[in-house]
Amino acid sequence: MNTKEKVDAIVVKYQKDKGFLVSILQDIQTEYNYLPKEALYDVSDNLGIPISQVYGVATFYRAFSLIPRGRHLVQVCLGTACHVRGAPKVLEALERKLKIKAGETTADNEHTLTSVNCLGACALGPVVVIDQDYHGQMNLSKVDKLFEIEKRG
Ligand code: FES
DSSP: OOHHHHHHHHHHHTTTOGGGHHHHHHHHHHHHSSOOHHHHHHHHHHHTOOHHHHHHHHHHSTTOOSSOOOSEEEEEEOSHHHHHTTHHHHHHHHHHHHTSOTTOBOTTSSEEEEEESOOSOGGGOSOEEETTEEEOSOOHHHHHHHHHHHHHO
16 A cells, blocks of 8 residues: 555544544554655645644644654653753763664664653653653663663563
8 A cells, every 4th residue: 555545544544534633643653653744745635624734733742753763762851850860871872872863763764762851750860761661760781771671572
């Protein structure tokens, strides 16, 4: 199935109801790990709503990404509480480990590394979140173990 066919199938699943725009975008993001531009235009056509409205929702929610992302999203908190407890060193270690810079995706499309400002778990800082899993009190020696856990899971 090409992108248009996949998007059409998702929109039909929601009876082309524009009230389900967020759910439709969630399904597309699940399919591609991000929201491809052509998919957003297909959604706009299918639902009969302006592309600006689709983009408005796509950019409002942080869970959505308009750029390609790997299978796993690795978020490193650089908020104040995490920063003072060594988060920049944790980010550097992750950049070395994954061989990419923050904001990039590994060549095998497995991991996207990003930095964020606060993940709402300041007491656990420095915090790294891989997909939905929070890893607190991160330090350099824990960085290697992070990915061992992921492989086992
Ligand atoms: S500053 Fe890192 S979780 Fe709040």
